[in-house]
Amino acid sequence: MCGIVGYIGNRNCVPILLEGLKRLEYRGYDSAGIGIIQDNLPVIIKNKGKVSLLEEKINEQKLKSVIGIGHTRWATHGIPNELNAHPHTNSDRTLFIIHNGIIENFQKLKNGLKSLGYKFETDTDSEVFAHLIDSFLGKGYNLTKSVQMALNEIEGTYGLAVIYSKEPDKIIAARKGSPLVIGLGKDENFLASDVSALLAHTKNVIYLDDGEFAEIFKDRYSVRTIADTEIEKEIHEINMSLDELDKAGFSHFMLKEIMEQPESVRNSMRGRLVADTGEAVLGGLIDVIDRLVSSKRILISACGTSWHSALVGEYMLEQYARIPVEVEYASEFRYRNPVISADDSILFISQSGETADTLAALKEAKSRGALVLGICNVVGSTIARESMSGVYIHAGPEIGVASTKAFTSQLVVLALITLLISRKKGLSSIEGKKITEALIGLPEKIEIILKLNEGIEKLAEEFKDSRNFLYLGRGYNFPVALEGALKLKEISYIHAEGYPAAEMKHGPIALIDEDMPVVFVAPKDSTYEKILSNIQEVKARGGRIIAIADEGDDEIDELVDYSIKIPRTIEMLTPILTSIPLQLLAYHIAVKKGLDVDQPRNLAKSVTVE
Numbered sequence: 001m002c003g004i005v006g007y008i009g010n011r012n013c014v015p016i017l018l019e020g021l022k023r024l025e026y027r028g029y030d031s032a033g034i035g036i037i038q039d040n041l042p043v044i045i046k047n048k049g050k051v052s053l054l055e056e057k058i059n060e061q062k063l064k065s066v067i068g069i070g071h072t073r074w075a076t077h078g079i080p081n082e083l084n085a086h087p088h089t090n091s092d093r094t095l096f097i098i099h100n101g102i103i104e105n106f107q108k109l110k111n112g113l114k115s116l117g118y119k120f121e122t123d124t125d126s127e128v129f130a131h132l133i134d135s136f137l138g139k140g141y142n143l144t145k146s147v148q149m150a151l152n153e154i155e156g157t158y159g160l161a162v163i164y165s166k167e168p169d170k171i172i173a174a175r176k177g178s179p180l181v182i183g184l185g186k187d188e189n190f191l192a193s194d195v196s197a198l199l200a201h202t203k204n205v206i207y208l209d210d211g212e213f214a215e216i217f218k219d220r221y222s223v224r225t226i227a228d229t230e231i232e233k234e235i236h237e238i239n240m241s242l243d244e245l246d247k248a249g250f251s252h253f254m255l256k257e258i259m260e261q262p263e264s265v266r267n268s269m270r271g272r273l274v275a276d277t278g279e280a281v282l283g284g285l286i287d288v289i290d291r292l293v294s295s296k297r298i299l300i301s302a303c304g305t306s307w308h309s310a311l312v313g314e315y316m317l318e319q320y321a322r323i324p325v326e327v328e329y330a331s332e333f334r335y336r337n338p339v340i341s342a343d344d345s346i347l348f349i350s351q352s353g354e355t356a357d358t359l360a361a362l363k364e365a366k367s368r369g370a371l372v373l374g375i376c377n378v379v380g381s382t383i384a385r386e387s388m389s390g391v392y393i394h395a396g397p398e399i400g401v402a403s404t405k406a407f408t409s410q411l412v413v414l415a416l417i418t419l420l421i422s423r424k425k426g427l428s429s430i431e432g433k434k435i436t437e438a439l440i441g442l443p444e445k446i447e448i449i450l451k452l453n454e455g456i457e458k459l460a461e462e463f464k465d466s467r468n469f470l471y472l473g474r475g476y477n478f479p480v481a482l483e484g485a486l487k488l489k490e491i492s493y494i495h496a497e498g499y500p501a502a503e504m505k506h507g508p509i510a511l512i513d514e515d516m517p518v519v520f521v522a523p524k525d526s527t528y529e530k531i532l533s534n535i536q537e538v539k540a541r542g543g544r545i546i547a548i549a550d551e552g553d554d555e556i557d558e559l560v561d562y563s564i565k566i567p568r569t570i571e572m573l574t575p576i577l578t579s580i581p582l583q584l585l586a587y588h589i590a591v592k593k594g595l596d597v598d599q600p601r602n603l604a605k606s607v608t609v610e
C-alpha cells in the first residue's frame, strides 16, 4: 500500500524515480509525487491520479537531480488530491518526507506543533513528520538526529524516506510496520518499498526490519536501531527478472497472470513431490515437521483471497491429516485475545507477505508460543522473514490487484503441506500417490480450462449488465464461491455474494429472480447430488444459472442455462481448477464494462495499514 522509491548517486534521478513509481503503482494509485534537489534547491512535483499524469507534468519541465524520492499513494488520512499527495514539506520547503503507514497520535502531535507556530497545509497525518523533524532541526540537531528524535515521538507505523536540501548527500529511511528495502549499486544506492522498483538497477538488496533506521549515501550506507545501535545487515540477491514484471503482450497483468497458471502451479510444486512414494518434501518445514505433525490444532489466518485459500486448506487438512483446523481473519485474530498454546501450529498465508493485519496476527501468535509458519509469495517479505519457518508458493510476481495465480499456488502449497503431514500420520502410500499424481496432472488440465477463454468472454457479454450476482458452492468449493464473488466485485464493481449453497435457503433465496445470475460451482464431488437440489431450488424461482461442472456431465445441462465444463481431478484439488473460469468471467465482465482491471478503484495490492 503506497509505494516509495528513492535514489542517490551520479545519474539524473528523475527518470529512475518515475520508472520506479510505475513499477510500484499497483501498491496505490490515487496520487503520486516526487521530491528532488536541483541546483541545491528543493523541487516537489505532485499530481492527483496515476503516475502517467505525474510524468506528463514532469516532462513539461527540465528537471535534473542526483538525489530524490518518489511516492504513489493509497489514501488513508485526507482525500486523494494534489495537496495530500506526498512528498510533504516543512514550512521553508527545505525538507521533504514520504511516509507509508499511519501515525496514530498525529492529532496530538499536530496540535503541539501548531501551538509552536507550525502551519499545516494538508489533511494528512504524514505532514506531521515534516514539521516534527523540522522542530528538531530548528534546535540545531543534524538531519539524522532530528529524524531519530522525531521517530521517538511517533506512535503508529511507518516506512519513511526523508531528504533535506541543507544536507543533500543522504536519504534517511526508517521502518516500523511498512516495508523498505535498500538497493545497492556502484556509486549509487536506491530505496524502495518493494524490490520491483529496484530490479532494473540492482539485484543486491538489504531489507530493513522494524525499528531500523538507515542513512543512505551514494557510496555507503549505515543501518542502526532508532536508539542508535549499529546493525550488521545481510545483503540478499533478488532472484527475479525484469521480464516477470512486464505484461508480455497481454492487455492486462490480470489476464497474463491467469494465463500463467499452468506454469505457476508447476513452479509451486517443482522439486517438492516424490511421485514414487507419494510424498511431499518441503525444505522450509524440515526443522519443524515433528512439531507440526504433532500439533493438537492448526490455525490458519489471512486476509482477502488468501483467507479463501485458508478455508480450502481447512477442508484439506481435516480430511487427510485429521487435525482440527480453524480459520480466522487476521484482523479478528489479532484483537480478540485468542486461546493459543504451544501445541498449536499457526499458518499465515499472504501473497505479498506485507499485509498489516496478517503480520500483526503473526506477531501475536509468536508471542504466545505457537509454532508460526508463513506461506508467502514475495521472497524476503516481512511475513516470510518473521515466520519461524515456512513455504514460498513461487507463483512469481503478481501485479494485478485482484489475486489469481497466487490463489491457485497457495492451494497447491496447502495440498503439499496436507500430503506431507498426512503421510507422516499414516496416510497410505497408495493414497499419497493418488494425490501426487493428481497434483502433477494439474498444469495440463489448467491449460484445457484456459482454452475456454473465448466462450467465457461471450458469457461475460451476456451478463455484464447484471447488477448482482450470487455464487454458490459446497464443501471444497464453498470457498471457491466466495473467491469467485470477490473477484467479480473487486474488478467489475458488481455486487456479488458467495455462499455455501445450502445456506442459500436461509436468506439469499429471497433475492432470486430472473435478474439475479447464480453461479454454481458444481464439480462431481461428494456434494454433487446435494448441489443439484440447490440448483433445482434456484431454477424453480426463475434464476439464471451458470454452472462450473465436470467434462461429460450432461445431467447438469438439463438444469442450468449455461455451463462451463472443466477436466476432473481429485476432490481436494478441484478448487484449483474451478476457480479459474471464475477468474476469467470476472476479468471479461470488467473489461467489457471498460474498467481498470489491474488497478480497480479504492483497492491496493498490498494492504500495509490495518
Ligand code: G6P
Residues within 6 Å of the ligand: 303, 304, 305, 306, 349, 350, 351, 352, 353, 354, 355, 358, 401, 402, 403, 603, 604, 605, 606, 607
Ligand atoms: C488486498 C489485495 C487482495 C489480497 C489481500 C490479502 O486486499 O487486493 O488481492 O488477497 O490484500 O493480501 P495478501 O498479500 O496478504 O495475500
